[in-house]
Amino acid sequence: MQLLGILISLLAGGLLALLCDRYASAAARWISLTSLLIATVLWLPLWPQAGADASTWLIHTDTVWVQRFGIHILLATDAIGSILIGLTLLLGYIALLSSWGEIKHRVGLFYLNLLFTLAGVIGVFSAMDLFLFFVFWEVMLVPMFLIISIWGHENRRYAALKFFIYTQASSLLMLAAMLTLVLLHYQQTGLLTFSWFALTQTDTDSTIGWWLMLGFYVAFLVKLPGIPVHNWLPDAHTQAPTPGSILLAGILLKTGAYGLLRFVFPLFPQAAAEFAPIAITLGVISILYAAKLAFAQSDLKRLIAYTSISHMGFVSLGIFAWNSLSLQGTMIQMIAHGLSSAALFAIAGLLQQRLHSRDLNRMGGLWQLAPKLSAFTMLFSLAALGLPGLGNFVGEFVVLLGSFQVYPWATAIAALGMVLAPVYALFILQKGFFGPPNELVQNGVADLSARELLMLGILAVGLIILGFWPNLILDLSAAPIHHLLQRGG
Amino acid sequence: MDWQQLLALTPILLAASISVILLLVIAFVRDHLLTCLITCLGLSGAALSSLISVGDVAQQVTPLLIIDDFSRLFGALILLISLISAWMTYPYLQATDEIREEYYILLALAALGALILIASNHFASMFIGLELVSVSLFAMVGYLAHSRDQVKLTLEAGVKYMVLSGVSSSFLLFGVALVYAYSGSLSMNIFSQPGSPLLAPQYLILGTTMIAIGIAFKMSWVPFHMWTPDVYQGAPAPVTGFLAGGVKIAVFALLIRWLMPIQGPYLPILHNGLMAMAALSMIFGNLLALRQDNLKRLLAYSSIAHMGYAAITLIAAINVGNLSPLLAAEAAGMYLVTYAAVTMLAFTVLSHLAAQDLNYETGQLSHYQGLLWQQPMAGMGLIIAMLALAGMPLTAGFIGKYYVFIAAVDQQLWPLLWLLIIGSAMGLYYYLRVILILVNNTPEAKPTRNWGLTPLIILLGLATLWLGIYPGPSIAWVQLALAGF
Numbered sequence A: 001m002q003l004l005g006i007l008i009s010l011l012a013g014g015l016l017a018l019l020c021d022r023y024a025s026a027a028a029r030w031i032s033l034t035s036l037l038i039a040t041v042l043w044l045p046l047w048p049q050a051g052a053d054a055s056t057w058l059i060h061t062d063t064v065w066v067q068r069f070g071i072h073i074l075l076a077t078d079a080i081g082s083i084l085i086g087l088t089l090l091l092g093y094i095a096l097l098s099s100w101g102e103i104k105h106r107v108g109l110f111y112l113n114l115l116f117t118l119a120g121v122i123g124v125f126s127a128m129d130l131f132l133f134f135v136f137w138e139v140m141l142v143p144m145f146l147i148i149s150i151w152g153h154e155n156r157r158y159a160a161l162k163f164f165i166y167t168q169a170s171s172l173l174m175l176a177a178m179l180t181l182v183l184l185h186y187q188q189t190g191l192l193t194f195s196w197f198a199l200t201q202t203d204t205d206s207t208i209g210w211w212l213m214l215g216f217y218v219a220f221l222v223k224l225p226g227i228p229v230h231n232w233l234p235d236a237h238t239q240a241p242t243p244g245s246i247l248l249a250g251i252l253l254k255t256g257a258y259g260l261l262r263f264v265f266p267l268f269p270q271a272a273a274e275f276a277p278i279a280i281t282l283g284v285i286s287i288l289y290a291a292k293l294a295f296a297q298s299d300l301k302r303l304i305a306y307t308s309i310s311h312m313g314f315v316s317l318g319i320f321a322w323n324s325l326s327l328q329g330t331m332i333q334m335i336a337h338g339l340s341s342a343a344l345f346a347i348a349g350l351l352q353q354r355l356h357s358r359d360l361n362r363m364g365g366l367w368q369l370a371p372k373l374s375a376f377t378m379l380f381s382l383a384a385l386g387l388p389g390l391g392n393f394v395g396e397f398v399v400l401l402g403s404f405q406v407y408p409w410a411t412a413i414a415a416l417g418m419v420l421a422p423v424y425a426l427f428i429l430q431k432g433f434f435g436p437p438n439e440l441v442q443n444g445v446a447d448l449s450a451r452e453l454l455m456l457g458i459l460a461v462g463l464i465i466l467g468f469w470p471n472l473i474l475d476l477s478a479a480p481i482h483h484l485l486q487r488g489g
Numbered sequence B: 001m002d003w004q005q006l007l008a009l010t011p012i013l014l015a016a017s018i019s020v021i022l023l024l025v026i027a028f029v030r031d032h033l034l035t036c037l038i039t040c041l042g043l044s045g046a047a048l049s050s051l052i053s054v055g056d057v058a059q060q061v062t063p064l065l066i067i068d069d070f071s072r073l074f075g076a077l078i079l080l081i082s083l084i085s086a087w088m089t090y091p092y093l094q095a096t097d098e099i100r101e102e103y104y105i106l107l108a109l110a111a112l113g114a115l116i117l118i119a120s121n122h123f124a125s126m127f128i129g130l131e132l133v134s135v136s137l138f139a140m141v142g143y144l145a146h147s148r149d150q151v152k153l154t155l156e157a158g159v160k161y162m163v164l165s166g167v168s169s170s171f172l173l174f175g176v177a178l179v180y181a182y183s184g185s186l187s188m189n190i191f192s193q194p195g196s197p198l199l200a201p202q203y204l205i206l207g208t209t210m211i212a213i214g215i216a217f218k219m220s221w222v223p224f225h226m227w228t229p230d231v232y233q234g235a236p237a238p239v240t241g242f243l244a245g246g247v248k249i250a251v252f253a254l255l256i257r258w259l260m261p262i263q264g265p266y267l268p269i270l271h272n273g274l275m276a277m278a279a280l281s282m283i284f285g286n287l288l289a290l291r292q293d294n295l296k297r298l299l300a301y302s303s304i305a306h307m308g309y310a311a312i313t314l315i316a317a318i319n320v321g322n323l324s325p326l327l328a329a330e331a332a333g334m335y336l337v338t339y340a341a342v343t344m345l346a347f348t349v350l351s352h353l354a355a356q357d358l359n360y361e362t363g364q365l366s367h368y369q370g371l372l373w374q375q376p377m378a379g380m381g382l383i384i385a386m387l388a389l390a391g392m393p394l395t396a397g398f399i400g401k402y403y404v405f406i407a408a409v410d411q412q413l414w415p416l417l418w419l420l421i422i423g424s425a426m427g428l429y430y431y432l433r434v435i436l437i438l439v440n441n442t443p444e445a446k447p448t449r450n451w452g453l454t455p456l457i458i459l460l461g462l463a464t465l466w467l468g469i470y471p472g473p474s475i476a477w478v479q480l481a482l483a484g485f
Helices: A002-020 A025-046 A079-102 A107-126 A130-139 A141-151 A156-189 A209-223 A232-239 A242-267 A268-294 A300-321 A324-355 A369-387 A391-404 A408-414 A417-432 A450-468 A471-487 B003-008 B012-028 B032-052 B069-094 B102-119 B123-142 B149-182 B187-193 B202-221 B227-234 B237-258 B268-289 B295-319 B326-358 B358-362 B374-391 B394-411 B415-439 B453-469 B472-482
Strands: A056-068 A071-077 B057-061 B066-067
Touching: A002 A056, A002 A071, A025 A079, A025 B066, A056 A130, A056 A369, A071 A079, A071 A107, A071 A130, A079 A107, A079 A242, A079 A324, A079 A391, A079 A450, A079 A471, A107 A130, A107 A141, A107 B394, A130 A156, A130 A242, A130 B012, A141 A156, A141 B003, A156 A209, A156 A232, A156 B227, A156 B394, A209 A268, A209 B295, A232 A300, A242 A300, A242 A324, A242 A471, A242 B032, A242 B472, A268 A408, A268 A417, A300 A324, A300 A391, A300 A417, A300 B069, A300 B415, A324 A471, A369 A391, A369 A408, A369 A417, A369 B268, A369 B394, A391 A408, A391 A450, A408 A417, A408 B057, A408 B187, A417 B187, A450 A471, A450 B202, A471 B268, A471 B295, B003 B012, B003 B057, B012 B032, B012 B069, B012 B102, B032 B069, B032 B374, B066 B069, B066 B102, B069 B237, B069 B326, B069 B453, B069 B472, B102 B123, B102 B237, B123 B149, B123 B202, B123 B237, B123 B268, B149 B202, B149 B227, B202 B237, B202 B268, B202 B326, B227 B237, B237 B295, B237 B326, B237 B394, B295 B326, B295 B415, B326 B358, B326 B394, B326 B453, B326 B472, B374 B394, B374 B415, B374 B453, B394 B453
Parallel strands: none
Antiparallel strands: A056 A071, B057 B066
């Protein structure tokens, strides 16, 4: 019941925030915080004990939803799901903290959308009925669409539209593939069901399996995002308000990775294995090309957005190499990227709030004026470039280690990404923070407030823990990954 | 005709009596509220009597009408739509200086025609039903031509609808005549008796094609869609609502009844014709909607696209699938139910706004800037309607779309499925554009309080969500309606 409880507390919190906004706008914030706290308390027992029982599925809810098609409300998690739900909740706090000062109008409605997005993402991470998964997958778009289009920056309508159309159009392919799969399963067994546990037993080793796998793959690739369907991301991330960018980069991208991990291989083991070289090639291109594009940006948020694409290329590589080491690395990479990209977007938001610009060329010399802010930027930039001791290094290193066994050449080329990353990461620091104060910063810049310090501090601590004790995650994810590998052939 | 049969006709008789009673009442007292109440009362009485008798034996009343659960349940749906339409009309007409009471007579007649259409399994009753609907609608479309600002548009719409309806009726009649000349029967059942020695396929093919063209006009399938945007734009908002919700659903229900049991040598031509029309409707409906700056025209093109999606279910229904033979018909039925809810919601919002301010009646999207902030309920209603039309899960629209998908997959209609996916993706653009306009921050956006049709908007909004979140009961309901086939 905990999963249902988490969802309900977030949804109810959102509605309550909207209703209370009329009376006091501060109330909406505190209500959101409370509902997040309740959700966290409900989540804590899900944190599985490391060891044997980590591989077991915790089925929390299984109720018939639509009898006609064997659709159930089936919520279940293993350690992978639990870890990602934890990440979602953590970034929920970060988004809340960053919105505390930034969002000033229609506050109640904003928190409604924020909490609904979180609920949708948690639903995606826990739904084990494909129909339910699809519902969450689509529904989480609407609040994010509204966040971008109502509270976004100057070109928000274009960005919101692009974001929505890319994701929804690709998920229609997934819907068609999913229904075909269900009917295929029905032909084979006479059982009409959308349950993941049943459908993974379907025999999909025919040519139709290929097409179905492609339907799922495209939907997840758009979300990940990978080249050549990454085009929505720079616009959406740039135009979204800071809390929106944090959620987008931190967790919405992870739903794509999660989908690849949970659905593409286990449902279509053979087709996915045959397709892997192509997917890995696309992943490697993503890593290098996006890193090169990042270097060419002068808009800080756009730059960070491209680095996200580059980092998610490693996830693509890790998943399609499909061995236990590469998948372990992928898990770490997902969490580390969630934390570091959220932090970088938060910093971009703080700068925008202070300077009313995201243009790196007009910043410069920030270090002298705002040393704490600059130190944090340095830390997170170093995390993004893969400094040992921070989470991202572990993730990328383990992914490369794992995939080298299977695809040595592709891995060798992908490793060049770790050379390109320092270029853009140091570029941010050099342009924005060193040198003499530039035009925008002439009038002084406020350093971090206590709230902002807390927000960035949490993320920094998270990255350091992940960098030094990755076993905290690795021990937990080992068993379910082993389980997935067995299913995925 | 015995008592049983007369009893089975109760809903139709009740619906017919409304217009007679209204005529008499208006002769003595002219009172808008009273007229509207009598209409609503009569329509809900007819709907209730229809629902009460669900489960009774199917009755063939004269060779013309068949009263089975399909007629009863879809009849009740049509009556409900007419009821909503009457409710929508009240505040709208109240805001005009036209003579108001006679409008309800026309509405009741149109509802009667729709009922007959759904219950007909004979070409004569089908024609009577279609003409009752169409003739009432000529007048309804042009009803306010003199009191609204857009005189020219309204007149144009009325005349256009009349002329094209006439043309389509003559196609239909000629087709019926050809079928009759070579089969000697006007019953629709002849199509499901392939072995009949009287059939001379080539003339039947011609006749069937002409009947199909006549019906395609009403469904506004491309290339017979030309009238749709102009009529949608020119007609008063509540009339457009009835046209989009009521008429299309009645005609579509007739198609289900006609095509479901159909067998025979003319099958390929119907099949291919429907395929072509579905494909063209999906392509052109969506393409033409993309750049519309007028909400009413946008909804017209969107309805063309949606009827294209709905046609997929019919094509699937002609074959027999592997999931269950009734799946496609069930899909068609569910599409109708969900589409009715969503369309009525959208046009209720439009009527609500048009009753307050004529600027909304023109449908220009620029007048809808920031609607969500000015009138939160109306704005929410329209946003839900747009999301549902775009097929977002948890709204009625998704259930309809899901059914089309599964019917297409079950029949392996891959080309149509691709067009459906592409069309839906294009559809997102224009539906979302409307939402973006609705949520746009305008500096002067201040909430205004105006009740008007707000209760109806809330009801229909909840119905749209309920159908999407908990479709079980409505699926059972549609299955019950189709159990007789």
